Amino acid sequence: MDLFFNSDDRKVAVVTGSNKGIGLAIVKGLCSKFPGEVYLTARNVENGLNAVKSLYKQGFHPKFHHLDVTNYESILKLKRHLEESYGGLDILINNAAIGYPHLSDVPFHIQVKETLAVNYFGLRDVCNVLFPILRPHARVVNLSSSQAAIKNIPGECIKERLSSDDLTEAELSKLMESFLIAAQRGAHKEEGWPDDSYAVSKVAVNALTRIQQREFLLDEDREGIVVNAVHPGQIATDLTRYKGYQNTTQGAQIPLYAALLPKNVVQPIGSFIWWNKQIVDWINGPIPLI
Numbered sequence: 001m002d003l004f005f006n007s008d009d010r011k012v013a014v015v016t017g018s019n020k021g022i023g024l025a026i027v028k029g030l031c032s033k034f035p036g037e038v039y040l041t042a043r044n045v046e047n048g049l050n051a052v053k054s055l056y057k058q059g060f061h062p063k064f065h066h067l068d069v070t071n072y073e074s075i076l077k078l079k080r081h082l083e084e085s086y087g088g089l090d091i092l093i094n095n096a097a098i099g100y101p102h103l104s105d106v107p108f109h110i111q112v113k114e115t116l117a118v119n120y121f122g123l124r125d126v127c128n129v130l131f132p133i134l135r136p137h138a139r140v141v142n143l144s145s146s147q148a149a150i151k152n153i154p155g156e157c158i159k160e161r162l163s164s165d166d167l168t169e170a171e172l173s174k175l176m177e178s179f180l181i182a183a184q185r186g187a188h189k190e191e192g193w194p195d196d197s198y199a200v201s202k203v204a205v206n207a208l209t210r211i212q213q214r215e216f217l218l219d220e221d222r223e224g225i226v227v228n229a230v231h232p233g234q235i236a237t238d239l240t241r242y243k244g245y246q247n248t249t250q251g252a253q254i255p256l257y258a259a260l261l262p263k264n265v266v267q268p269i270g271s272f273i274w275w276n277k278q279i280v281d282w283i284n285g286p287i288p289l290i
Helices: 021-033 045-057 071-087 108-133 154-163 169-184 198-217 252-261
Strands: 012-015 037-042 063-066 089-094 134-143 226-230
Touching: 012 021, 012 108, 021 037, 021 045, 037 045, 037 108, 045 063, 063 071, 071 108, 071 134, 089 108, 089 169, 089 252, 108 134, 108 169, 108 198, 134 252, 154 169, 154 198, 169 198, 198 226, 226 252
Parallel strands: 012 037, 012 089, 037 063, 089 134, 134 226
Antiparallel strands: none
16 A cells, blocks of 8 residues: 555654543554554643553553643644654644533533633644644544534524635634633523534534645645544543443544555545545535444
């Protein structure tokens, strides 16, 4: 297979939020399949180092770097390290995410604030800081969800804006800020938002993925960079309260597939990829049942 990397280069991959769950399984998979350094990152240093030790005992040898996606200086430190040590970045997998159970007693506006801080704004900031050091033919994978369908947004005006081919990152961020403000006022439902902060955050991830890929395609200096969003399946992790029907090794397969797409790939590009490699239209549907 004509993979995008050149074996003569010193390549590097980064997985955010990867001390447990799908992220840890992705790191393990990259250590097996990617001919370069693999960075396991976590906001809790002790948890991250323990995860690295556990993989070493299994015969895998990732490196660790602290990363809190909600802390801009933390992201900048990672960028400086990658620049100084490798001169660039070849794979970025944005896995870090949080979610609240539907019956959570945490006030909804707090759920929205904290969920968006990690799942959308944190992901966006990681991309904006690290994208300038992506090398030609780099791969970016944004972890999404089966809930990331436009049909989960009640408001027709909001749907139209999120679906627009001309949507910009700045406009998307303003939409997410408007959701937060509406939730703080207790007016999110009347303004067209659902009672589901996680779904909104993942719809935003899909919209951001389209924007990112469009901008790379328009930039003649950014050769062959591919960005995709993926739904890994219904995985039994703490995020899903262990209600999934697949394990984390299975859940890592589609992120790994997207991260290792060959050079000059035509599809999927800027797409929403289901766990079985199906490209799903999250705007017009249909959305698979599982």
